[in-house]
Amino acid sequence: MSFSDALAGAGAKPAGKRPYFLEPQVERVLAITMSIAQELAVVRQRNDTLERLLLSKGVLTQGEIDAYVPDRGASAERQMWNQEFIARILRIVQQENEAVTTSHDVASGDVGEELARDG
Amino acid sequence: MRKAVISSSDTPSPAGETPVANDPSAGYEGPPDYRVIGRHAVFPQTSHDEIERINFLAQMNRHLAARVVPGVKAAFDTRVVPAFEAQHGRAMADRHEARRALLEDPAFQTWSALRRMTMEQRQQAGRWTALRQREQLNAVAHALTEGDQRLSLDPSLPIPRYVSAVDHHCMPGSYHSEYFPGDVVNGANYDHGGFVTTGGLLGKYSDGGGHAVVKWVRRNLPDFKPQKILEIGGTVGHSSLPLAQAFPEAEMTIVDLGAPVLRYGLARAKSLGVDNISFVQASGEDLSIYPDASFDWIQTTMFLHELSTKALRAIFAETRRLLKPGGIVLHVEQPQYAPDMPLFEQAMRDWDAFYNNEPFWSRMHEMDLDAEMVAAGFDADKLIHGGVTGVVDRELFPDAEEDDTEDYGRKAAWHVIGAVA
Numbered sequence: 001m002s003f004s005d006a007l008a009g010a011g012a013k014p015a016g017k018r019p020y021f022l023e024p025q026v027e028r029v030l031a032i033t034m035s036i037a038q039e040l041a042v043v044r045q046r047n048d049t050l051e052r053l054l055l056s057k058g059v060l061t062q063g064e065i066d067a068y069v070p071d072r073g074a075s076a077e078r079q080m081w082n083q084e085f086i087a088r089i090l091r092i093v094q095q096e097n098e099a100v101t102t103s104h105d106v107a108s109g110d111v112g113e114e115l116a117r118d119g
Numbered sequence: 120m121r122k123a124v125i126s127s128s129d130t131p132s133p134a135g136e137t138p139v140a141n142d143p144s145a146g147y148e149g150p151p152d153y154r155v156i157g158r159h160a161v162f163p164q165t166s167h168d169e170i171e172r173i174n175f176l177a178q179m180n181r182h183l184a185a186r187v188v189p190g191v192k193a194a195f196d197t198r199v200v201p202a203f204e205a206q207h208g209r210a211m212a213d214r215h216e217a218r219r220a221l222l223e224d225p226a227f228q229t230w231s232a233l234r235r236m237t238m239e240q241r242q243q244a245g246r247w248t249a250l251r252q253r254e255q256l257n258a259v260a261h262a263l264t265e266g267d268q269r270l271s272l273d274p275s276l277p278i279p280r281y282v283s284a285v286d287h288h289c290m291p292g293s294y295h296s297e298y299f300p301g302d303v304v305n306g307a308n309y310d311h312g313g314f315v316t317t318g319g320l321l322g323k324y325s326d327g328g329g330h331a332v333v334k335w336v337r338r339n340l341p342d343f344k345p346q347k348i349l350e351i352g353g354t355v356g357h358s359s360l361p362l363a364q365a366f367p368e369a370e371m372t373i374v375d376l377g378a379p380v381l382r383y384g385l386a387r388a389k390s391l392g393v394d395n396i397s398f399v400q401a402s403g404e405d406l407s408i409y410p411d412a413s414f415d416w417i418q419t420t421m422f423l424h425e426l427s428t429k430a431l432r433a434i435f436a437e438t439r440r441l442l443k444p445g446g447i448v449l450h451v452e453q454p455q456y457a458p459d460m461p462l463f464e465q466a467m468r469d470w471d472a473f474y475n476n477e478p479f480w481s482r483m484h485e486m487d488l489d490a491e492m493v494a495a496g497f498d499a500d501k502l503i504h505g506g507v508t509g510v511v512d513r514e515l516f517p518d519a520e521e522d523d524t525e526d527y528g529r530k531a532a533w534h535v536i537g538a539v540a
Contacts (some may be wrong), residue, residue: 001251001254002252003251005250005255006247006250006251009245009246009291009298010243010246010247010250011243011246012199012246012291013291014242014286014289014290014291014292014293014294014476015283015284015285015286015291015293015476016284016285016286016289016476018235019231019235019473019474020232021222021227021228021229021231021232021235021474022228022229022232027232029235030232030233030236031232031239034179034233034236034237034240035240037175037485038172038175038176038179041171041174041175042168042171042172042175044169045167045171045174046167047173072141085387098465107520
């Protein structure tokens with residue numbers, strides 16, 4: 001079976017109409033969020049596996065991760081990663097807030113009609 | 120003093136050692152790590168991340184049952200019931216009114232949405248694992264079953280509407296769909312992903328239900344020595360293998376509508392060293408391939424709720440015809456809706472009927488099964504009633520008898536209804 005067929009088959013819809021308990025838009029976003037939560041849990045456990053293997057092989061010692069202090073450069077890189085991460089997740093909040101102060105915003109469809117009228 | 124932090128240098132406590140007070144593992148309640156599940160030759164390979172996906176989803180189900188459902192109950196008592204009574208000037212009349220009123224409440228909406236999503240995520244996770252290695256699984260199953268007379272398939276068998284209309288448990292393709300000749304994908308998905316729903320309550324080989332039935336029979340019918348055992352709707356044989364193992368001199372037959380689960384089932388049984396079972400593709404409604412009085416024991420396990428009223432009656436009639444004099448039939452199911460069952464519990468138990476594609480669940484659980492058994496020809500004074508809970512290896516798995524989490528329909532504790540022919 002090809003990779004793309006397996007991907008499509010894994011996510012296939014079961015026979016039977018899907019019930020919605022919330023507004024469909026909200027439920028759709030919640031479903032996507034819960035899938036991300038699942039994948040985050042998987043990554044966290046993989047990280048834990050890695051740490052335990054490194055401990056058992058003596059590459060790390062107990063407490064070394066919690067005691068780790070990044071140097072100035074590493075600290076800045078890590079904090080910048082946090083800022084980038086948050087900004088990426090909260091992109092829609094940023095854009096909706098920008099829209100509040102963008103009084104000249106027009107819809108693309110309206111522009112299309114306007115341009116058509118201009119002939 | 121042991122450290123409070125779990126680390127790889129902590130070795131598991133030897134059996135019998137008193138747990139250290141500040142050992143976090145001593146207080147752990149919940150599903151075991153999926154890695155303790157039993158594996159056999161046709162069980163799909165699972166990567167680290169695939170295992171953790173299953174662990175996460177099992178914890179999600181436990182979280183929803185243990186931590187979210189109490190909030191739904193509180194919302195029902197403090198918001199839903201008073202609002203209904205204020206609006207209608209009377210108490211709720213039945214579970215359908217209770218469910219419809221709950222549908223308007225945010226606590227029930229959120230719990231329902233999350234429960235449905237967890238089931239959909241479970242299907243995707245399990246199907247991905249099974250589909251990506253379907254050629255290998257097919258090859259293993261083929262090697263184990265080719266030419267074996269104990270697998271009897273009937274590709275012309277019609278799939279009844281109670282199976283084809285909606286896919287049970289949101290399981291795409293259900294038990295019967297084949298994606299290519301010799302396919303076992305839907306058996307493999309059903310087998311290895313079931314842990315998400317049961318959270319280990321069915322034990323190492325998901326066979327705690329079967330062990331519970333054997334325990335019940337040994338205790339209540341100590342002289343019973345079956346030679347021919349039939350399980351109807353036995354799928355991959357989870358619940359049936361313990362019966363065959365407990366009575367090795369008996370010949371067991373599993374019938375099911377689905378070729379993928381039967382093929383997988385024989386391969387699974389053989390690789391687990393259980394050789395006294397045949398897997399036959401047939402409908403329980405018409406078992407005319409077997410003459411009257413063919414079996415000493417006919418079993419169904421969590422099966423009746425997936426039928427239709429007509430099919431249930433036909434199956435009851437077939438069990439009566441097929442039993443030898445003195446033989447027994449046992450059906451293991453969730454409890455019926457009794458008048459004294461609170462409306463909240465009834466509405467919650469109905470969830471699967473309406474939102475998890477188990478359309479007959481609701482109607483089956485309000486039927487008078489005693490009357491149906493009598494209508495099928497069993498003597499009213501020879502009916503059997505009992506209760507069983509999943510029997511598992513307690514060192515690794517939670518014990519259903521001691522687990523007080525109420526999941527309204529998924530706990531490994533069942534009612535037994537049956538009869539002596």
